[in-house]
Amino acid sequence: MSSSRVGLRFFQNSRAAFREAFRRPGAQGRRFQTSDAAAAGQQSTFQRLWNSPIGVKTVHFWAPVMKWALVIAGISDFQRPAEKLSLTQNGALTATGAIWTRWCLIITPKNYLLAAVNFFLGCVGVVQVSRIVSYRRSVDGSTKEAVKDLEHEVVEEAKGVASAAREAVKKSS
Structure with a gap:
C-alpha cells in the first residue's frame, strides 16, 4: 500500500515539475504576453510584434x-465598365466592410490592422x-426606376439561389 502512495506522489510531483520546466518565465496564463512590464520594455520591436496577442504568429x-x-x-474593378459590375457582390463588400x-x-484585443482593411473594403x-x-440612373433616366431595377435584380437572384437550393435538396434526398 505504501508503494502505491509513493508512485502517486511521484507522478503528482513529476507533472508539476514538467509544467514548471516548460513554463515561460513571467507567464501568468496568457499565451503571448509577458506580465513583467520591464521585460516588455527591453524587448526589441520584432520580439514585441512576435509576442503580441495580434502578432505575426496569430490569425x-x-x-x-x-x-x-x-x-x-x-480597386482593379474601378477600370471595368459599370454595366459589368455586380450590385449584389459590391453591396456585400460594402456591408462586410462596415460591419467588420x-x-x-469592439473586440479584445482591438485589431486595428483588420479594421483598416475592412474600412477600405467598405x-x-x-x-x-x-x-x-x-450608371443605371443615366441609362434609365430616373433614380426611382434605377432603384426598381436594382430591387428586381436582387429579387431574381434570390429566387434563383432558392430554386437551386431546392433542387440540391431534392437530389440529395
Whole structure:
C-alpha cells in the first residue's frame, strides 16, 4: 500500500515539475504576453510584434493581410465598365466592410490592422455601388426606376439561389 502512495506522489510531483520546466518565465496564463512590464520594455520591436496577442504568429495578423487581396481586386474593378459590375457582390463588400470595421474596434484585443482593411473594403464597395447606381440612373433616366431595377435584380437572384437550393435538396434526398 505504501508503494502505491509513493508512485502517486511521484507522478503528482513529476507533472508539476514538467509544467514548471516548460513554463515561460513571467507567464501568468496568457499565451503571448509577458506580465513583467520591464521585460516588455527591453524587448526589441520584432520580439514585441512576435509576442503580441495580434502578432505575426496569430490569425489576427494573417487574416487582414490576406483580406487586402479583396481590396486590391475591388480597386482593379474601378477600370471595368459599370454595366459589368455586380450590385449584389459590391453591396456585400460594402456591408462586410462596415460591419467588420465596427466589430474590430469592439473586440479584445482591438485589431486595428483588420479594421483598416475592412474600412477600405467598405470604401471600395461604396464607390462601386455608387458607380453602378449612377450608371443605371443615366441609362434609365430616373433614380426611382434605377432603384426598381436594382430591387428586381436582387429579387431574381434570390429566387434563383432558392430554386437551386431546392433542387440540391431534392437530389440529395
